[in-house]
Amino acid sequence: MAEHETHRYDVIVIGAGGAGLRAAIEAKARGLSTALVCKSLLGKAHTVMAEGGVAAAMGNVYPEDNWQVHFRDTMRGGKYLNSWRMAQLHAQEAPDRVYELEAWGALFDRTSDGRITQRDFGGHRYARLAHVGDRTGLELIRTLQQKAVSSDIDVFMECKILRLLHDDSGTVSGAVGYWRPSGEAVVFEAKAVVLATGSIGRCYTYTSNSWESTGDGHAMALWAGADVIEMECVQFHPTGMVWPLSVRGLLVTEGVRGDGGALKNSEGRRFMFDYIPEMFREETADTEEEADAWYEDHANNRRTPDLLPRDEVARAINSEVKAGRGSPHGGVFLDIASRRSPEYIRRRLPSMYHQFMELAGVDITAEAMEVGPTCHYMMGGVRVDPESQAATVPGLFAAGEVAGGMHGANRLGGNSLSDLLVFGRRAGAGASDFAEGRDQPPSADPSQVDAVLADALAPFGRDGGENPYDIHHDLQSTMQSLVGIIRTGSELEEALDKLGELRERTAKMSVAGGRAYNPAWNLATDLPSMLTVSTAITQGALARKESRGGHTRDDFPAPDPELGKLNFVQRQTSERGDGAPIHIGPEPLSEMPAELRELLEEGH
Amino acid sequence: MTDAMPEPTPAGAWTATTTGAEVAALDDAGAGPRTFEPGPAEEEEPTVTLRVWRGDPSGGDLVDYTLPSEEGEVVLDVVHRIQATLAPDLACRWNCKAGKCGSCSSEINGKPSLMCMTRVDELPEGPITVTPMRTFPILRDLVTDVSFNYEVARRVPAFAPPPAAPGDYRMQQVDVERGQEFRKCIECFMCQDVCHVIRDHEDNKRQYAGPRFFIRYAELEMHPLDTNDRRELLRQRMGLGLCNITKCCTEVCPEHIKITDNAIIPLKERVVDASYDPVAWLGRKILRRHKRSPEEAAAHPR
Numbered sequence: 001m002a003e004h005e006t007h008r009y010d011v012i013v014i015g016a017g018g019a020g021l022r023a024a025i026e027a028k029a030r031g032l033s034t035a036l037v038c039k040s041l042l043g044k045a046h047t048v049m050a051e052g053g054v055a056a057a058m059g060n061v062y063p064e065d066n067w068q069v070h071f072r073d074t075m076r077g078g079k080y081l082n083s084w085r086m087a088q089l090h091a092q093e094a095p096d097r098v099y100e101l102e103a104w105g106a107l108f109d110r111t112s113d114g115r116i117t118q119r120d121f122g123g124h125r126y127a128r129l130a131h132v133g134d135r136t137g138l139e140l141i142r143t144l145q146q147k148a149v150s151s152d153i154d155v156f157m158e159c160k161i162l163r164l165l166h167d168d169s170g171t172v173s174g175a176v177g178y179w180r181p182s183g184e185a186v187v188f189e190a191k192a193v194v195l196a197t198g199s200i201g202r203c204y205t206y207t208s209n210s211w212e213s214t215g216d217g218h219a220m221a222l223w224a225g226a227d228v229i230e231m232e233c234v235q236f237h238p239t240g241m242v243w244p245l246s247v248r249g250l251l252v253t254e255g256v257r258g259d260g261g262a263l264k265n266s267e268g269r270r271f272m273f274d275y276i277p278e279m280f281r282e283e284t285a286d287t288e289e290e291a292d293a294w295y296e297d298h299a300n301n302r303r304t305p306d307l308l309p310r311d312e313v314a315r316a317i318n319s320e321v322k323a324g325r326g327s328p329h330g331g332v333f334l335d336i337a338s339r340r341s342p343e344y345i346r347r348r349l350p351s352m353y354h355q356f357m358e359l360a361g362v363d364i365t366a367e368a369m370e371v372g373p374t375c376h377y378m379m380g381g382v383r384v385d386p387e388s389q390a391a392t393v394p395g396l397f398a399a400g401e402v403a404g405g406m407h408g409a410n411r412l413g414g415n416s417l418s419d420l421l422v423f424g425r426r427a428g429a430g431a432s433d434f435a436e437g438r439d440q441p442p443s444a445d446p447s448q449v450d451a452v453l454a455d456a457l458a459p460f461g462r463d464g465g466e467n468p469y470d471i472h473h474d475l476q477s478t479m480q481s482l483v484g485i486i487r488t489g490s491e492l493e494e495a496l497d498k499l500g501e502l503r504e505r506t507a508k509m510s511v512a513g514g515r516a517y518n519p520a521w522n523l524a525t526d527l528p529s530m531l532t533v534s535t536a537i538t539q540g541a542l543a544r545k546e547s548r549g550g551h552t553r554d555d556f557p558a559p560d561p562e563l564g565k566l567n568f569v570q571r572q573t574s575e576r577g578d579g580a581p582i583h584i585g586p587e588p589l590s591e592m593p594a595e596l597r598e599l600l601e602e603g604h
Numbered sequence: 605m606t607d608a609m610p611e612p613t614p615a616g617a618w619t620a621t622t623t624g625a626e627v628a629a630l631d632d633a634g635a636g637p638r639t640f641e642p643g644p645a646e647e648e649e650p651t652v653t654l655r656v657w658r659g660d661p662s663g664g665d666l667v668d669y670t671l672p673s674e675e676g677e678v679v680l681d682v683v684h685r686i687q688a689t690l691a692p693d694l695a696c697r698w699n700c701k702a703g704k705c706g707s708c709s710s711e712i713n714g715k716p717s718l719m720c721m722t723r724v725d726e727l728p729e730g731p732i733t734v735t736p737m738r739t740f741p742i743l744r745d746l747v748t749d750v751s752f753n754y755e756v757a758r759r760v761p762a763f764a765p766p767p768a769a770p771g772d773y774r775m776q777q778v779d780v781e782r783g784q785e786f787r788k789c790i791e792c793f794m795c796q797d798v799c800h801v802i803r804d805h806e807d808n809k810r811q812y813a814g815p816r817f818f819i820r821y822a823e824l825e826m827h828p829l830d831t832n833d834r835r836e837l838l839r840q841r842m843g844l845g846l847c848n849i850t851k852c853c854t855e856v857c858p859e860h861i862k863i864t865d866n867a868i869i870p871l872k873e874r875v876v877d878a879s880y881d882p883v884a885w886l887g888r889k890i891l892r893r894h895k896r897s898p899e900e901a902a903a904h905p906r
Contacts, residue, residue, distance in 0.1 A: 041697070042754065043791055044705045058771065099770035105763035105827065107780040107787055114774030132784060138704065139787060149754075150762035157754075181743050210699040244676020250702050355702060358721055359678070469688040513693035516660070517744040520692035 002453045004176075004185035006444065009035045009154075010435040011428070012175065012190040014161050014217065017045035018137075018420030019400025019427070020196030021144035022097075026428025027194075028151045032435055035188065036148065037156040039180070039212050043145045046198050046210045047420065050137025051253035051351065052121055053129025054421070055414030056094035060115040062126035062298065067091040069125050072599050074415060076279070077123040077309045078379075078408020079549040080564055080600075081230065084592045085386035086406040090415070090422050097421035098130050106143040108132055120258040123309040123412040125283070126298065134253050134351050140417055159186060161216065162525060163452040164193060164224045164396065165444050172224060172395035173442030176452045180522060183515020185453050187444045191435035194427045195221060195382060195391075195398040200234070200533045202472075202526075204375035205480040206249035208240055214526040215533030217402035221382045222532055222570070223577050226391040229404040229567045231533075232540030233379035235411055235550045236485045238313035240374025242331035247359050249374040252334065252352060254413040256369075257306045259348045260295055261336035263317070264368065265325035271332070272305035275316035280308055311410040311549050314373040318485055321372065331372030337365055373485055377416065379407045379550055380540065383569065388430030389423055392571075395434060399427035409549020455578070457515075459524045465510030468524040475502050475530060483538050488554040492542045499535050503579060506531065528578045536570050539584045543568045565589055652724055653731040654682050656694065660744050667691075668731060673724065679734060680708055680719035683746075695745035703858060706792030710746050711735045716794035716856045737797040753793050756813050760820055761837065765829035779828045786823035786867060788859040789816065795853035795863060801846045812843035815853035815863045822867035825874060835878040844868070844875055 011027040013020045016038035027034040038045065057070040070091035075082055098116065102108065108116040108130050118127045132139040148155070161177035165187075174189040197217030201209025222228055239252040257263070265271045273291075276284045284305050285291035291304035306313070317332050327333050336345055342365035346353050349364070356362040356369060381404035382391050389397045400420045407415060459465070482495035506528065511521045540551075546560035547553050566586040573583045652673040655666045669686045680698055687694050698708040701720045708719040713733050724732065740748035765773070795815035802808050813821070821838055824830050838844040851864045861867075878884070 040699055040707065041750070044699045044707050046700070048705045048790070049700050049702065096770050099773075102773055103765055103768075103770075105765075105824075105830075107775075107783050107827070110775055110777040110780060112777075114776055115771070132787070135704070135788065138790065142787060142789075146757075146760075146762070149757055150760075155754075181747070181749075210701070210705070212699065246674070246677045246681040247701070351704065358703070359723070360676070467688075467692060469692060473688070511692070517695040517747050518693045519687055519695060 002185060002450050004187050004449065004453070006187045006189060007035065008189045009033045010190065011035075011192050011194065011431045012037060012188045013194040013196055013428070014175065015045070015196035015198055015400070015402070016042055016155070017047040017196060017198050017400060018140055018144060018417060019424035020045070020194070021141065021148050022421055022424025023194045023196055023397075023399055023428035023431065024153050025144065025148055025151055026425045027432045028153050030429070030432040032432050035154045035156060035190075037159050037161060037175075037177070037188070039158065039160050041157050042155050043141055045141060046213055047141045047417075048138045049208065049210070049251065050140070050417055051134040051251065052255040052258065053119055053131030053136045053414050054094070054098055054140065054417035055121065055124060055128050055412065056098045056130055056418055057091060057126075057128060058095045058098065058116065058118065058130070060111055061118045065126040065128060068599050070094070070128065071596070073124050074412060075408070075600055077410055077412040077415075079410060079559065080408060081233070081548060081567070081589070082408030083386055083405035084590070084596055086423070088596060089386060089426070090406060090419060093422045094418040097418065097425065101140065101143050101421070104143050104147045106132075106139050108139070119255060120295075120307065121413045122254050122257070122307040122313070124414065129258075129414040131255070133347075134255050134349050136417065140420075156186070160522065160525060161220070162456050163448075164220050165448050166224060166395075167442055167445075170225060170393065172393055174444055176444070176449050178456070178515070181517050183518065183521070185449075187449055189442050189444050191438045191442065192395050192397065192431035194389075194431045195396065195402050196400050196424065196427070197402045199378045199401045200530070200537070201375050201378075203475065203479045203530050203534045203537070204484070205476040206240065207375040208237060208249055208251040209375070214529050215378075216526070216529045217398065218378070218381055218536070219529035219532040219578075221391055221393075221396065221398065221402075222536065222572055222582060223580075224393050224396060225572060225576050226393040226396055227383035227569050227571045228381060228536060229383045229569050230380035230409070230540065231536040231570060232544045232551045232568065233409045233549055234375060234537060235310055235377035235379060236314045236373040237376030238310055238317050238373055239334055239371035240376075241356075241360065242327070242370050242372045243329035244360060250355070250359070251374065251376065252369060252371050253349070254307075254310070256334060256336055256349060256352060257304075259336065259344075260340045261306070261334050262304075262339060263306050263313070264333045264335055265320045266327060266333075267325060270306070271320050271325070272308065272313065272316055275312060275319070276305050276308070277312060280312070284308065309410055309412060311552075314485060315552060317372055327370040329370050331370040333368040334371045335368040337367055342366070377401065377411055379409060379411055380404045380537070385430070387426065388433065389427035390430050390434070395438075397427045397431045397434075399423040409551060456525050459509050459511040459521065460515070462508065462510035465508045466505050468509050468511065468520055468527060471502060471505050471509060471527060472523055472530070475499075475527070475534060478502070479534055479537070483534070483541055486552050486554050487541050489542065492538055495538045496535070496542075499531060499538065503531050532578065532582075536582055539570060539582060540568050543584055543586070652677075652682055654679070654686060655731045655733045656683070656686070656746070657735040658694070658745050659742065661742050664742070664745075666733065666735075677724045678720055679712055679717075679722045679724060679732065682724060683719060683734070695743070695747045697747055704790060706790030706858075709737055709792040709794050709797065711737060711797075716797050718792060718794075718858050721858060737793070739797045739799070739803045740793075750793055752809055753791070753796060753814075753816060756817050757820075759813075759841075760817065760824070761832050761834055763824055763827065763830055764832045766831060773829060775828045782826045782866075783823040785861055786819040788861055789819060790859060791816065792858060794856045794858070798852045798856045799847075800850065800852065801843070808843065808846060811841070812846050815847075815868065817842065818844065818847070818871060819861060819863055819867040822871050825871065835875045838871060839875045839879055844871055847872075
């Protein structure tokens, strides 16, 4: 067997963002030996970039708020493609998860009577997001990180996992990867594995995601034979920076609009009033006066259309730019400068102020920002049992962005951080239960380990092959231009062909230098994940011949009620592993209980 | 062609330096009007030179990389372009590229800086020197072994609030804001890098927590709900007294946290109060009590 070190744990958690940390804390608290494995240093995961807040119906600002309203908002935002049970558990448990963070040291902003205060966000009926200015993700990850460290969880930093291992019965029994600093191989033997690997954004050119978001967990689950669902549902956040080019895609928090910012086109018109869809017409203001009054008085005014769900806003911006009413650098204007005082803006949105001042030389207290859609979030992911987060392959669990179902076709802002906490904890518990019920300590199969390492190291053995950076660049261009925010059948077919060509090119890529901290090699080992995930996204987008949430088809512009009752499920059936064909087929959503269905139908 | 976001159209030379592949990709992605305004043909194409330290624990050297310059770039953009073209194995850490994660710390022209927040056009003309943080051992190129910081983090006695039912804690905004300033820390470790107590005296790492962790202790000390007392720990084990308040840490903090004024000096005052207050000293003598050990003082379980 190839040289490697071996570690044995009850539970290993892959990924140390919010979901991974919360899962590891839970498993450790239940007395299981637990390892947390992450590609970067601890505390650097993409969760730190979450800005606006964590959605939880605590009712601290609007006592009328409760889990039922949160559930309804989540389902409507997701265009009813959500797993209703996940949406229910999420809405019910989010408040306790937030309070738990407070007990672990998080310092949320307060109401005047000393409670955790909550802010407005798109698609949420009431001010619901607990927050710390506009750096809520940092607060969340730091709190969890400090809790994990004080719980003595073993952390394997800068360790890339390549593939899951399984026993003879197909039960997941560990993982194989390498240390990035040394390039040396490492094997984990575990009774249960939790995937918490986050997003897929690096498949696109313009994304708010960090380099880590290469869809490793989505791909590894597929390669292990697990189901993934709703891969066509990618969220393009409506407001990313568009200039300078080097920061294009960088997120501008929805909190800007929650705190009073308005979208305007080049004519100065607040165009969102022209894009209110039928589904939201009753609850959305149709005059600027009402929209502006809503910020102070939710009871007697309807909400501003600037805070429609993200898919609606992203499509509206797209249409304005296409119609020639965009800003000089190809976005639209987001104006808070003319609407709120400089002091207010600096207090409420300190990192946005900082970000625009330092990177674009724009003072957002004095001038409008230029913004446009950016690839932001993956709704689709590993199909899981809502209670335990168990995947369809035994021994495997998934939580956070890598899991599918919770957000349906479109995620509401703020529901991601609460998702991490609620389902991170549930995955940690589910994995613990599974591990406790598993007798035999698994032992890694040498032939599996050797095959994975041989694949990973192959680029070192080739001379003069393709540069992984070039392949990645072309992959991103393909996905950006052909499988982006607006899709069409012929382009999706073309994308599948191009992805096939890219896969052939990866077989010929070469890497120079050694294994120690070699970013070209690191990228080469991330490419298989990105190719698999891109293929699944494209297949899903082809199959869903309708427009729903984050998935918009130019050739099928309307929602199809029949397709709204289906998930597109993808899995590798005959053979497994990287490059094997992925089967896709529709499966009906589970029937929602009548009492929950009534919540959706209640008029507001 | 379906994405309606056209390419940005900055007036300047970036288009002149865009590669053929990039232009093709842009054509694919953009629907709106585009204007290309290359600089005057007579002038030389503007370039940027990065002088990057390349090497490993056994040694290394500065290597110059020159590329066409592009508008609005930060140093990390140039490093990424070097990786994609001239030196694919150039090692550097980064994650968010937005000044929020603190991964890409290095020394730019000798000053600890985040590569993702340092604009090329704001640096003096001429080659830009990029070297790894000096206080930490080299792993490769710009990547250092920062595990010292994670070891110190493990020694911090955890937050310990009084028990309460979920939602029952009450804190005023003005009280949480003191700690919130310190919790802005993105753990870039540049304050640790620049602090001469460890930068110039490797031995001190055994007995000195450093500015990043002094703000962590300050945050816990000032937390309205915390019940632990870490003052003796700070005095005896964390080397708070070694800091002679030169404020270098405050100067390099990318989050503009007033590390010295708002954290270290107040901590020093609290430690002095606990340790050297004559009334408390007299009280201990009369009652025959000894000062609690650092471990006892921070008695709550980690």
